[in-house]
Amino acid sequence: MSEPRINDRIRVPEVRLVGPKGEQIGVVSVNRALRLAREAGLDLVEVAPRSKPPVAKLMDYGKFKYEAAQKAREARRNQTNAQLKEIRFRLKIDSHDYETKKGHVIRFLKAGDKVKVMIMFRGREQSRPEFGYRLLMKLADELKEYATIEFKPRQDGRNMTMVLAPTRTKAEIRAEAERARREAERAEADAEQAD
Template sequence: MSEPRINDRIRVSEVRLVGPGGEQVGVVRVEDALRLAQEADLDLVEVAPNARPPVCKLMDFGKYKYEADMKARDARRNQANTVLKEIRFRLKIDPHDYGTKKGHVERFLKGGDKVKVMIMFRGREQSRPEMGMRLLQRLADDVAELGHVESVPRQDGRNMTMVLGPNKKKSEARNEQRRRKDQDAEDAASAG
C-alpha cells in the first residue's frame, strides 16, 4: 500500500476538507487547509487522491499509521496457514506401527493441518490395490471425528494417496489449544 501524501506534499490548488471529527468542512484552498492543520497541531492527509477535488482529512498521521500497523499485525496473527503434512504407510504394516502413525495423523488434524496419507507398494503388492484402499478407508474411519476425506484414495504409479482435511479451521484449533493451555496454567496456580 502506497503511503498517502501529507502536508506540503499535496500539490493541488483546492481540496475537499474533512475535519478531525469526520465533519465536512467543504472545498478550501490547500494553503487554508494547511494553516488549519497547523493551528490544530494536526497533519493534512490526502485520503482520496483520485476524487475531484482530492479529499483531505485533518488527523494525527503518526497515530493513524500506528493504528493501521496494529490492525495489520492483528490480521496477520489471526490468519492461519494450513499446512499439508505427509504420512507414509507400507501395505504390510504392523498393528502397533499403524497405531503410532494414526496418532500422528490425529495430532496433525487436531492442529488444523491437512494430512496426505500415502501407501507405498513394493513388488507384487502393486497387483493388490484393493488392500491399500481398505487400509486407507480404515484410517479414514478411525479419524472420522477429527477429519474428513478431501480427496479419495487414488493410485499414482507405485503409490496410493488420500488427503484428509481437519473438521476445525486452523485458527479455531490454535485458539482452542491456547484456551486449554491458559486453563491448565490457572489450575496449576490455584493448586500450588
C-alpha cells in the same frame, strides 16, 4: 503502498475535506484546510490523491500509522501456514504400527496441518488395490472428528494416496491455545489473591 502526503506536502489548490469523525466539510482551499488542522491539533492527510479534487482528512497521522502497523502485524500473525505432512503405510501393516501412525496423523491434524496418507504396494500387492482403498477409508472413518477427506484415495503407480484436511484451521487452533493460556494465567492470579 507509498506514504500519503501530509500537511505542507499537499501541493494542490483545493481539497475535498473530511473531518476527524468522518463528517464531510466540503471543498476548501488547502490553506484553510491546514488552518483547520492546526486549530484542531491534527494533521491534514491526503487519503485519495487521484480523485478530482483530491480528498484530504483531518487526523492524528502518528496514531494512524501506528494502527496501520498493528493491523498489518495482526494479519501476518493470523496468516495460515498449513503444511502438507506425509505419512506412509504398508498394505500388510501390524495393528500396533497402524495405531502408532494413526496417532502421528492425529497430532498433525490437531496442529492444523494437512496430511497426505500414502500406501505403498509391493509385488503382487499391486494387483489388489481394493485392500489399500479399504485401509485408507478405515483410517478416514476413524479420524472423522479431526479431519475431512480433501482428496479421495486414488492409485498413483505403485502407491495409493489420500489427503486429509483438518476440521479446524491453524488460526483457530492458535486463538484457542491463546485463550486457554490467558484463562490459566487469570486462574493463577485469582488463586494468588485468595492466599
